[in-house]
Amino acid sequence: MTRMTLVALMLAAAPGTAIEREPLETYRARRQHLAAELGGAVVVFAAPARDLVEYRQDNDFYYLTGFGEPDAVLLLDSTGAALEETLFIPERDLEEERWTGVKLGPGPGAEEATGVANVAPLDEFDVRFVAAARRAGAVYTVRGQEAAAALRGGAPPNTEFRDASGAIASLRLVKADTELALLERAIDITMNAHRAAAGVIAPGAMEYEAEAVIEYEFRRAGAERPAFPSIVGSGPFSTILHYDRNDREMEDGDLVVVDIGAEYSGYAADITRTYPVNGRFSERQREIYQIVLDAQKAALARVRPGARLRGPDSIHSAAREHIESAGYGEYFIHGTSHYIGLHVHDVGSTQAPLEPNMVFTVEPGIYIPEENIGVRIEDDVVVTADGYRMLSDFPREIDEIEALMAGRD
Ligand SMILES: [Mn+2]
Known part of the structure; x- marks a missing residue:
């Protein structure tokens, strides 16, 4: 019997509800x-x-x-x-x-x-x-x-x-394996919602149409609710971090930042992707997107037991140094990571040395209001004995995103 099968058997649904308990x-x-x-x-x-x-x-x-x-x-x-x-x-x-x-x-x-x-x-x-x-x-x-x-x-x-x-x-x-199973379910549901959103994002579509299919996917998969207000921010609103009005018409040439997370049996996912509304990144969008993606890779490379989210040589400093060296330091205005769990910004010190089964986001971003370009890429990882496991295994490379938008993924 695999570990995950065992965990699935240990999780029993409470009678009369879809909520799973440990x-x-x-x-x-x-x-x-x-x-x-x-x-x-x-x-x-x-x-x-x-x-x-x-x-x-x-x-x-x-x-x-x-x-x-x-x-x-x-x-x-x-x-x-x-x-x-x-x-x-x-x-x-x-x-x-x-x-x-x-x-x-x-x-x-x-x-x-x-x-x-x-x-x-x-x-x-x-x-x-x-x-x-x-x-x-x-x-x-x-x-x-x-x-x-x-x-x-x-x-x-x-x-x-x-x-x-x-x-x-x-x-x-430090999450129990049974908590990790619930987090993974929340994350799987959120990835399906991203796929659905990518299917409706197009010039002329409203941001709330994407929000509607996202939250439909959440609920029909048994998630209780969005873990936080769904963000679908296009054009100028791609640069507003916690934009949640979601009432703008998306236009040809825009980027749209989709930052969403299902809450499943109490546990919160948090995944962001940035999509080109017309399905293809412009040259300039591509340039900025690649810097953010490489910053995320630099940050991920530091994830292992003993590393820290903040401070010298931390996961955050790896992302920040990459973006600064590309010349965009002043446009990266937030932290790189927060824990997830029962709360989307879960409890625990960001100075704590990482241990196996800690779960957090890695989410660098660059926001250039004067160009209406905002790019954020956010994934959820769990620390393992010798590194990490990517929980949000979802398209993030430029050609993968374009293939997803074209329906070829
Ligand atoms: Mn986040």
């Missing part, structure tokens, strides 16, 4: 790891539900539980002989479920479904938290979680509050 033991191992590292009491909140806003779970909470419902709290209490982990969730409300659909209630069924040892009613949280905080002295919460701020009022005097974000980020930085 094995419950994986989430449990993360909770144990975090509790062992921090000690004391750790409190992590689920994202609250908001009316008429599509629900999305908090990333740290999801990473530790795989639980997708709102208004829950995780308490990891390391003050006893063994870790006591409790997930607090609201009691079922049958009247409300007529509006929201069936939810999981506390008890043995929920313990089996989530793999958390204890699943208790939410209204028991306050008493249990105060008892744990009194024993622990130090309480770890996640910086920025709104509900965490409110905990302070109810905590025993002398409770020391500390931040758990850094410890969780260090865990999230």
Whole structure:
């Protein structure tokens, strides 16, 4: 059995939804790891539900539980002989479920479904938290979680509050094989969407027509949503980094930057290609495109364990030096890489030495507003024992892009 087959078997779809979860033991191992590292009491909140806003779970909470419902709290209490982990969730409300659909209630069924040892009613949280905080002295919460701020009022005097974000980020930085499988699915879906976009890009077509086929491909493949607003920027808008109006008519002779990513089972892809609207790069476009492509190759050549995203001799500096040596340094105005994972700009230090199973983008660009030329090429890679594996294996050479536009690919 290949490793990928094994991973596919380990990923089980939750009943009644297309969302794939990792094995419950994986989430449990993360909770144990975090509790062992921090000690004391750790409190992590689920994202609250908001009316008429599509629900999305908090990333740290999801990473530790795989639980997708709102208004829950995780308490990891390391003050006893063994870790006591409790997930607090609201009691079922049958009247409300007529509006929201069936939810999981506390008890043995929920313990089996989530793999958390204890699943208790939410209204028991306050008493249990105060008892744990009194024993622990130090309480770890996640910086920025709104509900965490409110905990302070109810905590025993002398409770020391500390931040758990850094410890969780260090865990999230190195992907499990089961996370990698979800990322690869998000990336595959995004490559299919690029292929579909290349099929509709033409003089006279609107940018939003490309956006529409992209997001159609995402959703029909089971992706929950775009991981970030889809960027289809043509002509002058190819030089605007986060352009997302996508309402211009594409013209003969334009370049169009398509920067998109599906979110699949929580995990975000991020792939950019720059296409010539009429199917053929002009001489000048070709020149700039090749510089960006070669900068990307120089950056990729540095990817291996121990390398860094930023700093001297980093992946970023390889791309920057190449573009500077070609004379376009002032037109490369962003970083070369960011991690991807549960967030498209995933957590983790850009100074950290790379390790196998870290996943990030490599995306140099040159933007010349006075010529309406913007070129960005962005791919997703995973670090391996001796280098990297390209996850977004999609046309990027000039003749490959032109062949794709001509439908000959
Ligand atoms: Mn990116």
